[in-house]
Amino acid sequence: MLKRPPSYTVELIINPAVQQISPYPEALAQLFNTQTNEAALEVITSWPGYAPTPLRELSHLAQSLDLAAIHYKDESTRMGLGSFKPLGGAYAVQRLLMREIERVSGETNITNADILNGKYAHIVENITVTSATDGNHGRSVAWGAKMAGCRCVIYVHETVSVARERAIARFGAEVRRVEGIYDDAVRAARNTAKEQSWFVIQDTVDVDDIQSTLEIMHGYTLLASESIAQLGDRGAPTHVFLQAGVGGMAAAVLAQLWVTYGEERPRVIIVEPDKAACCLLSLQAGKPTIAPGSLDSIMAGLACGEISSLAWQVLQPGAFAAAQVGDDDVADCMRLLADNRYGDGAIVAGESAVAGLVALIAIAQDQSARGKIGLDENSRVLLIGSEGATDPEVYAGIVGRSAEEVHD
Numbered sequence: 001m002l003k004r005p006p007s008y009t010v011e012l013i014i015n016p017a018v019q020q021i022s023p024y025p026e027a028l029a030q031l032f033n034t035q036t037n038e039a040a041l042e043v044i045t046s047w048p049g050y051a052p053t054p055l056r057e058l059s060h061l062a063q064s065l066d067l068a069a070i071h072y073k074d075e076s077t078r079m080g081l082g083s084f085k086p087l088g089g090a091y092a093v094q095r096l097l098m099r100e101i102e103r104v105s106g107e108t109n110i111t112n113a114d115i116l117n118g119k120y121a122h123i124v125e126n127i128t129v130t131s132a133t134d135g136n137h138g139r140s141v142a143w144g145a146k147m148a149g150c151r152c153v154i155y156v157h158e159t160v161s162v163a164r165e166r167a168i169a170r171f172g173a174e175v176r177r178v179e180g181i182y183d184d185a186v187r188a189a190r191n192t193a194k195e196q197s198w199f200v201i202q203d204t205v206d207v208d209d210i211q212s213t214l215e216i217m218h219g220y221t222l223l224a225s226e227s228i229a230q231l232g233d234r235g236a237p238t239h240v241f242l243q244a245g246v247g248g249m250a251a252a253v254l255a256q257l258w259v260t261y262g263e264e265r266p267r268v269i270i271v272e273p274d275k276a277a278c279c280l281l282s283l284q285a286g287k288p289t290i291a292p293g294s295l296d297s298i299m300a301g302l303a304c305g306e307i308s309s310l311a312w313q314v315l316q317p318g319a320f321a322a323a324q325v326g327d328d329d330v331a332d333c334m335r336l337l338a339d340n341r342y343g344d345g346a347i348v349a350g351e352s353a354v355a356g357l358v359a360l361i362a363i364a365q366d367q368s369a370r371g372k373i374g375l376d377e378n379s380r381v382l383l384i385g386s387e388g389a390t391d392p393e394v395y396a397g398i399v400g401r402s403a404e405e406v407h408d
Contacts, residue, residue: 003064004064005064005364005365008332009325010358013323014321014373015319017286028258031255031313032252032314037256037259047079048116052226053074054073055073056071056074058344059344062381064342065364066364067380067381070383071231073223073227076389077388081143083139083390084223084384085136085137085139086143086144088219088249089131089201089203089216090141091218092201092215093141093201094144094148096127100123101115124148124150125150127150128151129200129201130152130189130193130199130200131154131189131200132189133156133185135391136390139167139171139390142173143171155189156176156177157177157182160300163391164391176188183305189202204248204308205309213308217249217255217310220248221252221256223249223252223384224260225256227382228257234380238380238381239267239373241384243270243299243302243352243353243384244271245303250268254318254319269319269356269359270322271322271324271359272322272323273295273299273326274297274325275291275294275296276291276299276305278290279319283316288309289307290306291306298398299352299355301352301386323359323363325359325362333349333354334349334353334398349387350387350389350390351395352386352387353384353386
């Protein structure tokens with residue numbers, strides 16, 4: 001007998017501006033294309049310890065929801081950092097250093113190997129990169145800086161946990177805490193960078209310099225590339241649920257899906273916390289819209305109030321729908337995966353990782369919502385499990401045991 005799925009709630013809107021059955025737009029091809037994806041692949045796959053993360057099949061849960069398949073891209077093992085973020089921040093650090101080495105040395109065709117083997121250490125050691133973070137992005141930038149040998153200063157805001165701060169500092173970065181919210185940390189990083197001639201590696205757009213933000217997103221396209229390769233002859237996904245903070249990861253994955261599948265691309269549903277749904281509000285309004293309120297959610301990596309202008313260029317024409325979910329359901333879904341309730345294998349999934357699955361479970365059990373996005377018994381769903389237990393104390397407090405105990 002099939003186990004009944006939990007009763008989760010979701011608010012769903014269909015994007016009025018979506019261009020679902022259309023070729024990949026030429027305007028977007030200037031930002032994301034086969035060449036930018038291949039450039040990211042070349043660098044990232046050369047890193048020590050690189051391996052594609054697992055694509056887990058949740059076949060029993062899919063059956064209980066009357067779906068053909070659910071595939072969960074498990075980023076909890078990525079490069080030992082526990083989230084998808086190394087694909088972005090560390091890659092942007094590498095690209096920045098390539099450009100700076102060329103500028104200072106006058107040489108061309110600088111490779112990632114040149115940086116990793118210390119050939120230009122005398123230049124790299126005089127470069128400082130900086131960023132603001134809720135946790136995972138800063139860890140990625142710090143890891144990339146340590147791998148390359150440059151200095152790194154990371155700004156965190158007052159509610160970032162001590163555990164996340166220590167995880168960043170472990171890679172040799174200087175961590176500076178500022179009062180206020182995430183946006184205040186972003187301003188502090190950018191202001192100091194201007195004063196000190198540092199380089200900002202930020203996943204939110206600075207109108208004066210979009211290059212590093214775009215390169216972060218280029219790195220994120222590997223989430224789609226790896227998933228497509230791993231699906232193989234099991235068939236392309238019909239639906240992809242992508243959680244969003246400022247929207248960078250969601251836009252990058254959507255763009256790569258569009259590049260790959262063209263007019264036959266899957267329907268993409270953007271998922272956010274109900275207390276920080278800037279992407280949903282923007283799609284609903286037809287223009288970038290700031291989410292009101294304190295943005296206080298256990299989904300710390302998604303608790304962002306303003307959509308990235310780069311992400312907006314992709315999400316407005318590309319996202320089929322947007323949904324928002326609540327903290328209580330997210331906490332239960334973390335336990336659902338950890339407890340192996342459906343017999344698909346225990347999975348360690350952090351607070352931001354399960355938002356897409358929560359939305360899928362809720363929508364699949366609501367006939368009206370199910371019909372709006374075209375879910376049926378033939379649907380094949382792809383989810384990005386964006387992080388594991390990146391804050392072990394928070395994870396254990398929600399799940400009731402540590403990630404190590406879940407794996408046992």
